[in-house]
Amino acid sequence: MAESRKTQRRTTQEAPTSTKTTDLPNDLPTLFSNLRQIILKKAKDDEPIDSTIFQYIELIKNKIRDLTKLTQPTEIFDALQATLKLYINDILSIKNALNILSSSLLQEIFTTLDDAEENLDLAGVFQNNPTYARTVCFRSFELLALSIITDFLNEKCPIELFSHTARILQGIIYRILTTVECIVFKKNELQNFIPNIRLLLEYVDRNKQNVHHSNMPELIKAILNFIWSLVDDTSLVPTLIETNCPEYVLRWISMEDLPLTIQRVCLHIIENLARHEKGVKVLNNANCLAILLNFKKRVLDPNKTNQDDVYPELRLVYCMAVSLLAEPKENREDLDYLRKILDQLMQLAVDAGQSVNYKYGGFHVSEPILVLTKLCVHDEILKYVLNESNVKGMEAKTKIEFFCKLLTKFRGALASDDDLDQLTLIALFNILWSISFHDEYIDELKSYPKFLITVKSLVIDDGANTVEQYIPRPLSSLTKAANGVLWNLDENNPGINKKSKLFMIILLCFTILARATRSTVDPDTQALNQSGTSRVHRMHVMVSYSHADSDFCHQFVDALQKDKRLDIWVDFAYCHTEDLWEEIGEAIEKADLLLFLMSKDYQDSKSCRQEVMYAKDSLKKRFIPIYVKKEFTATGWLGVRIVGPQYIRFGKKPFDETVNELMKLIFEDKTQQENKPSSTTENKPPSVTETKRPSVTETKPVETTTQQKKPEENNLTKPNENNLTKPDENNLTKLDEKNQPESNAKPLKKPVEKWTKKDITQWFSDNQIDQQLSNIYDFKYGTDLLLYGECLRPDWQIEYNDVKQRYHEKYQKQLYRDQFVPFVRAVNELQTLKPKSKSKSKLCTIS
Structure with missing residues (x-):
């Protein structure tokens, strides 16, 4: 997100001449220390730069150039950063020497440092060595706490040194920006730097009115990009809240006279804040939705047809922020172009998901996935995304295949410390859980073996239960979502083994016979027994x-x-x-x-x-x-x-x-x-x-x-x-007539006990029970069906699990509960539908 530094205009100053040769020290710390003493003496006598100071400056510049000859880039940069700290602490901290410190000759020391650093491929170094990037990041954060930097941010810096100090601060910020792209922050890791980040925000707030639409100062741009990069890491949102970041960005995005460049960054920061529950709470308490709606009316609505790159981006980020903040009823005003936004979200998810680093256009894949996960709790939106959203360049054949394959790519997130990867994995599990609630997608989900293996392995993975990743409120934990997916796919339903089930059926049959035998006991004895054992x-x-x-x-x-x-x-x-x-x-x-x-x-x-x-x-x-x-x-x-x-x-x-x-x-x-x-x-x-x-x-x-x-x-x-x-x-009238619920139950022409196989076959047909399911059974007499019904009573789920396996072995496809439930219901109805008779059979007394 950081933008490259622009070349700074440099002024030259004629150097003093001298034929005198002086033996000078050869190491940078000593050179800076001696130069400091000379400047202090000159400041006391109010003298300008002389040949001695010039010789020290030239020698220091040559030493800096010699540093670039070191073998390793990390060695070079460490030496350059140490030299910068010496320059700030030993030279720029001198009071009452403004005539010397403001000299372009002296400031060429920093220019030489800057040139040497720009010749290094720091982005590549940090990318290949995240541990080193972390070291540089926190070392740079420490530079923000130096007195000359804090004085500048508090506007206590002498006007003569203002531009020079701004260049130094800008360089420090860009250095942090480069490292942030390569490291993973831990919770509360920046707590010690909250005062420094707050100072940066206060500086922007004081100077925002001085920003012209055509020429935003590079330092303001650097600070805004810096805050944007930090809040892009969800784990840092609570820290940014302590810096009063939400208050500032809401104030800035509300101001009509600020350039769109600043308001664009503010909108991105708000969207990132809204990815954390604490951010949602703070933003909503500050009336963020009303502020965003005003921004939409002021900026987005007048530019509906404007196809400049910035406006489609702003519309997308706006809708992402509102979706994360708002309840659906509060979100109605955005639904005129919701389909276009859903198309953009899905396209962004695909582009980022198929990239090497899972980023595209400044967005991490977790950002569109998280918003889609929240929106897709609404079934209409889910089905639009899966069936109709317009996406180009997707390698997968279907959207479901894309989500399944992306989930398998993030399987290793539990073994890493990357919060964004873990958040992506959790969000993917949640959106796939939403998909699994719909029967029309079940077969496709079950057709991806790698996906099923991944889900099952994560369910039994202890790491899934111990992961400390922050889970936004709309999401469920990884384990819960994985179990939910398996349950909906009938891959993880509770049941018992076949031996236990067979034993239960036999026991139930003996219970039925015992009840039938007890029914022959005289009424007086039976009433006496019941009165002694009955309970509420x-x-x-x-x-x-x-x-x-x-x-x-x-x-x-x-x-x-x-x-x-x-x-x-x-x-x-x-x-x-x-x-x-x-x-x-x-x-x-x-x-x-x-x-x-x-x-x-x-x-x-x-x-x-x-x-x-x-x-x-x-x-x-x-x-x-x-x-x-x-x-x-x-x-x-x-x-x-x-x-x-x-x-x-x-x-x-x-x-x-x-x-x-x-x-x-x-x-x-x-x-x-x-x-x-x-x-x-x-x-x-x-x-x-x-x-x-x-x-x-x-x-x-x-x-x-x-x-x-x-x-x-x-x-x-x-x-x-x-x-x-x-x-x-x-069609609605036809649908209404078609959906008139009717009972399939018909009066019985003869008692169930007298049914033959032909009667049972007709009964299956009358109750519209799945033909293939009925073919699994071989009931020859009605009493067989009644006895089977008693076995279903305690827990029909047990029988369903067994029949489901037999069904799959016979037909090589899944038997769903909604195919089995009508059969259970019809069996239970047999007791109600039996014709009344004066002489009850023993089976009729079963309760």
């Missing part, structure tokens, strides 16, 4: 929440636990880490009721999405949506899934009163569900307005569940004239 049944309730709402959740759970009829499961009480999805999945399976504590953070959480989809889509569990804040309304994937059930909203009434309403809903609704007949119809069909194509920002809650397909949100399609494609009214 506690409802198993699982609470699903976002960790951002943990304070509310603790208060909520404490209130629920006062009711002894409820057995509450919540992860902070049972899980030791946040990554134990198996425990959470088991809790969902055992729950009689799930309570979804919904908020914006809940909707944006892929972990919460996984819990909701497993509970509602896969297991068809009973749930109650609970809004933890009065102003939030669920949309998108969450809005689709909560249509129908009555919900509870906290915030409008006192907390205890709302809890009482929830308790009433829990138990009254439970009683109604127990009393009403079973039905496959969960909710009323959507109306035409409910099925209207959603906007790019939000999806209006619509219930469109079917028996064999998970709820999906509409795709974001490319429109004409940059507007969303409007839905066809006739």
